[in-house]
Amino acid sequence: MTFEQNKLPCSYFTEKKPLLLENGTSIDELTVAYESYGKLNKEKSNAIIVCHALSGDQFVASKNPITQKNGWWDRMVGSGKPIDTDKYFIICANVLGGCIGSTGPTSIDPKTDEVYGLNFPVITISDMVNAQLRLINHLGIEKLLSVIGGSMGGMQVLEWAASYPEKLLSAIPIATSSRHTAQNIAFHELGRQAIMADPEWNGGNYIKKGTSPTKGLSIARMTAHVTYLSEASLTKKFGRRLQDKKEVSFGFDADFQIESYLRHQGLTFVDRFDANSYLYITRAMDYFDLEKTHGKSLTEIFEKTKTRFLIASFTGDWLYPPSENLMIVRALSAGGVDVSFVNIESDKGHDAFLLEEPEFDNAMKGFLESVSKGISI
Amino acid sequence: MIDNERIDLDLITSLVDEGTRVLDVGCGNGGLLESLKEKRNAIGQGLELKQERVNQCVAKGLSAIQGDADKDLSLYPDKSFDCVILSQTIQATSQPKLILTELMRIGKKAIISIPNFGYWKVRLGLGINGRMPITKKLLHNWYDTPNIHLCTILDFINLCDELNIQIEKTIIPSPRKIKSFDGLPGKFTNLFSEEAIFLIRT
Numbered sequence: 001m002t003f004e005q006n007k008l009p010c011s012y013f014t015e016k017k018p019l020l021l022e023n024g025t026s027i028d029e030l031t032v033a034y035e036s037y038g039k040l041n042k043e044k045s046n047a048i049i050v051c052h053a054l055s056g057d058q059f060v061a062s063k064n065p066i067t068q069k070n071g072w073w074d075r076m077v078g079s080g081k082p083i084d085t086d087k088y089f090i091i092c093a094n095v096l097g098g099c100i101g102s103t104g105p106t107s108i109d110p111k112t113d114e115v116y117g118l119n120f121p122v123i124t125i126s127d128m129v130n131a132q133l134r135l136i137n138h139l140g141i142e143k144l145l146s147v148i149g150g151s152m153g154g155m156q157v158l159e160w161a162a163s164y165p166e167k168l169l170s171a172i173p174i175a176t177s178s179r180h181t182a183q184n185i186a187f188h189e190l191g192r193q194a195i196m197a198d199p200e201w202n203g204g205n206y207i208k209k210g211t212s213p214t215k216g217l218s219i220a221r222m223t224a225h226v227t228y229l230s231e232a233s234l235t236k237k238f239g240r241r242l243q244d245k246k247e248v249s250f251g252f253d254a255d256f257q258i259e260s261y262l263r264h265q266g267l268t269f270v271d272r273f274d275a276n277s278y279l280y281i282t283r284a285m286d287y288f289d290l291e292k293t294h295g296k297s298l299t300e301i302f303e304k305t306k307t308r309f310l311i312a313s314f315t316g317d318w319l320y321p322p323s324e325n326l327m328i329v330r331a332l333s334a335g336g337v338d339v340s341f342v343n344i345e346s347d348k349g350h351d352a353f354l355l356e357e358p359e360f361d362n363a364m365k366g367f368l369e370s371v372s373k374g375i376s377i
Numbered sequence: 378m379i380d381n382e383r384i385d386l387d388l389i390t391s392l393v394d395e396g397t398r399v400l401d402v403g404c405g406n407g408g409l410l411e412s413l414k415e416k417r418n419a420i421g422q423g424l425e426l427k428q429e430r431v432n433q434c435v436a437k438g439l440s441a442i443q444g445d446a447d448k449d450l451s452l453y454p455d456k457s458f459d460c461v462i463l464s465q466t467i468q469a470t471s472q473p474k475l476i477l478t479e480l481m482r483i484g485k486k487a488i489i490s491i492p493n494f495g496y497w498k499v500r501l502g503l504g505i506n507g508r509m510p511i512t513k514k515l516l517h518n519w520y521d522t523p524n525i526h527l528c529t530i531l532d533f534i535n536l537c538d539e540l541n542i543q544i545e546k547t548i549i550p551s552p553r554k555i556k557s558f559d560g561l562p563g564k565f566t567n568l569f570s571e572e573a574i575f576l577i578r579t
Contacts, residue, residue, distance in 0.1 A: 310435065333452045336454050340439075340442060342432045369438055370439070
């Protein structure tokens with residue numbers, strides 16, 4: 001990572017009140033870096049939280065100051081878009097444990113005045129949600145119109161709805177799961193092992209030692225990136241095409257376009273992400289198991305909740321497949337909850353939720369409009 | 378929407394109480410749910426086999442999920458809806474008797490509409506012409522029909538009787554004259570009605 005924390009242009013909220021964590025320890029000083037869009041109305045009833053995924057950030061609909069690219073979901077969030085900034089007040093915060101401004105392993109530990117590194121406590125999805133709760137309390141928002149997120153963002157949405165149903169009018173978990181499966185954990189472990197095998201990782205002390213585990217982190221990203229795509233999308237995009245050559249080289253350069261693409265993905269990722277943060281966040285996802293955390297079945301967790309749900313999945317997503325999402329839908333139905341479910345036909349893999357899918361956009365727009373009509377926004 | 382469908386929709390809407398929780402099984406693209414929301418302020422939930430139609434419902438702001446009436450009704454808790462609606466669907470399910478039992482378990486009351494196989498034109502088609510009948514309500518050929526469990530009005534009344542289900546109201550929709558009966562329908566209804574709507578309760 002080449003940028004300095006707390007220097008990025010966005011909003012910051014800092015509180016010197018300990019944040020109790022699921023593992024029993026606490027963080028003494030919490031900083032949440034966030035972006036907001038649109039205007040909070042007088043009644044403070046039009047606020048929506050968008051939760052980002054593993055490698056996402058708070059720049060959901062504004063130019064990312066690190067990559068100079070457009071916001072990661074700017075086709076969904078914006079003026080006149082399904083999550084309409086003309087109507088709603090949208091907050092997107094960097095997660096706890098992240099590396100784009102919120103408290104995480106790259107922050108300074110106030111106890112030692114040194115970078116946390118691996119002294120940062122192992123956090124969970126519910127800790128991330130509690131950090132967001134602090135933020136909305138600070139903003140004086142009693143009730144959210146909706147909490148929306150895909151992938152790890154969807155896990156946060158489920159955790160929000162399970163722990164604070166009275167604070168949510170609606171919840172939109174997308175392409176997600178109520179617990180990480182063995183396959184999900186397996187892919188994350190590959191990434192973590194790649195990072196930890198890089199000698200520059202230095203037992204997690206790389207910032208202090210002035211090294212940078214870029215090799216390990218980029219391999220982690222390459223592995224993960226493949227899981228976000230699908231065979232169909234890879235074939236369509238790359239096939240067996242060669243990169244700037246007519247014949248294979250009989251060597252180990254990036255002969256194929258897919259190799260070159262993945263290497264590029266890995267290399268650019270290390271400019272915007274921290275290796276330890278990657279370990280902590282993937283761990284939080286692996287530990288995610290809503291039923292275990294709440295000590296109840298999914299149906300019991302959500303039974304009779306007044307929160308309205310829209311759940312969305314994509315047919316080509318094999319990382320968090322429709323069946324995982326459908327399991328949540330069934331549990332909600334069994335609990336007498338008002339739930340809608342759209343399964344969108346797409347061959348774009350897990351990443352489909354970030355890409356152009358008009359049917360998904362229409363569902364999002366229609367659902368949010370009907371929720372906001374209920375409170376006449 | 379053809380006139381007949383509009384009439385059905387209005388009649389079913391009129392049987393639903395103001396502000397109640399309704400499950401529409403086989404909700405299609407949400408025409409009935411919309412009508413119930415507008416005219417009855419109902420809190421509707423739809424179950425529909427075809428995902429494409431579910432997506433259309435959600436885009437209209439209606440609550441709907443993809444599911445199969447034959448398998449997924451068991452998900453819903455006892456008496457979780459004030460009213461459950463099964464419009465022109467029971468004949469296409471694989472276990473109508475089980476579905477009827479499930480509807481009575483989930484809903485405090487149910488509204489069911491059926492195409493009537495006892496209608497004279499249907500009898501004529503099979504009895505005189507010797508061919509599987511095709512009418513306005515039964516549009517399909519024998520080989521592509523989704524209707525695998527057709528019944529007559531009398532058959533349906535018998536099944537309700539067997540399951541100890543009370544028929545509170547029977548309505549016979551027709552573009553010319555709508556007939557409404559408290560309880561069971563009158564004589565000859567089975568012969569002269571193309572379809573029937575029942576309001577039932579255990």
